Amino acid sequence: MAVSAKPGSESNTxxxxxxxxxxxxxxxxxxxxxxxxxxxxxxxKLVVRHVPPTSGVLDLGSGSGSMLARVSEEGxxxxxxxERDLEVFGTPEKPGVEGPNFLQLDLNDDFASxxxxxxxxxxxxxxxxxxxxxxxxxxxxxxxxxxxxxxxxTTPNVANWVGRLRFLVLGDLRWFDAPCYARIRHITxxxxxxxxxxxxxxxxxxxATTSAGSFMGPLQVLVTAPLSLPFLALFGRRGxxxxxxxxxRKVAPSRLASAASxx
Numbered sequence: 001m002a003v004s005a006k007p008g009s010e011s012n013t014x015x016x017x018x019x020x021x022x023x024x025x026x027x028x029x030x031x032x033x034x035x036x037x038x039x040x041x042x043x044x045k046l047v048v049r050h051v052p053p054t055s056g057v058l059d060l061g062s063g064s065g066s067m068l069a070r071v072s073e074e075g076x077x078x079x080x081x082x083e084r085d086l087e088v089f090g091t092p093e094k095p096g097v098e099g100p101n102f103l104q105l106d107l108n109d110d111f112a113s114x115x116x117x118x119x120x121x122x123x124x125x126x127x128x129x130x131x132x133x134x135x136x137x138x139x140x141x142x143x144x145x146x147x148x149x150x151x152x153x154t155t156p157n158v159a160n161w162v163g164r165l166r167f168l169v170l171g172d173l174r175w176f177d178a179p180c181y182a183r184i185r186h187i188t189x190x191x192x193x194x195x196x197x198x199x200x201x202x203x204x205x206x207x208a209t210t211s212a213g214s215f216m217g218p219l220q221v222l223v224t225a226p227l228s229l230p231f232l233a234l235f236g237r238r239g240x241x242x243x244x245x246x247x248x249r250k251v252a253p254s255r256l257a258s259a260a261s262x263x
Contacts, residue, residue: 020219031066032088035126035154036242039213043125043154043245044070050207050247051121051150053077058119058144060107060137061127064088068123076121082111108132112140120146125154126243129175129188138202145250151204157211157244158189161231164239175242192244204248211241 026037033040044067053075059068062081072079081102105111108131122141128134141151156175157163163174170177173189180186190198192209199206216224231239238244 017219020217022220023215023217027064028066028069031064031069033066034063036213036215039154039241039243039245040067040070040125042210042212042241043067043123043152044074046208046210046245046247047071047121047150047152048074054120056080056118056120056146058082058115058122060111060122060124060141061130062102063125067125071121071123080119082107107137110140112143115144118146118149119144120149121152122149123152125152126156128153128190129155130185131188134188134190135198135202138198138204142203142250147250147252149250150207151246151248151250153195153246153248154243155190155195156186157238157241158191159235159238160211160241161228161235161239164231165227192238195244195246199246199248203250203252205251206246206248208247210245211237211239211243212245213241213243215242 023037025035026033026040028040055076055078057068057071057076057079059065059079059081062068062083065081068079068081079101082105083102084104084106086102086104103114105114107127122145124137124141128137131137138151145151158167158173158175160174166172166174176186176189196206196209214221221228228240
């Protein structure tokens with residue numbers, strides 16, 4: 001005698017398989033993370049490893065406030081944020097992070113002129129790829145940093161193993177195809193080589209960099225292992241993570257010039 005499946009069991013199975021195949025964007029204390037799962041955790045770990053808890057933090061493109069919530073938990077204080085769409089900040093249950101001050105600004109404009117102070121740490125997570133001019137953005141960020149202050153940047157990693165295969169087959173960059181351009185306005189891809197050239201050029205010394213975050217669930221990782229493992233062996237973490245993370249320090253241009261001449 002045939003046994004019929006329980007109502008909803010097929011739907012539950014599909015849901016479980018879907019979660020095993022692809023991870024959703026995470027959240028931190030109710031604040032949605034607008035990035036690949038694991039990216040923000042890795043970024044904050046990089047900051048904590050190199051920067052002691054300090055006062056005066058500015059998050060450029062703060063989204064829901066998840067990064068500010070994370071650094072607040074690590075002891076950073078005097079939190080400030082800039083976001084074009086203030087409706088995305090916080091959650092209905094928790095409207096914001098305790099203590100931050102916010103301005104509603106477009107980072108494609110002259111945002112630095114709206115501040116009458118400087119900051120010890122500036123964060124910008126998954127923002128620079130949405131902007132018309134990354135160099136102008138970094139110049140303005142430098143104006144807002146204390147001398148010796150730190151800049152934390154994250155941006156999509158177009159050179160991870162999936163991106164390399166995609167470019168080989170389709171000839172376009174992962175996260176920067178036509179749907180991403182139209183739907184989430186990913187308009188400015190920045191390779192690791194470009195970022196490593198651009199930051200020193202604009203007065204930043206790169207202290208540490210890594211790659212982290214992935215939407216792949218455990219089942220997808222297992223199935224694609226024969227393809228991914230050779231890239232991991234060749235390129236290490238840079239061949240895996242969906243996001244590149246950079247921690248840099250503002251330095252005097254003369255110091256950069258001296259370092260370049262000695263190299």
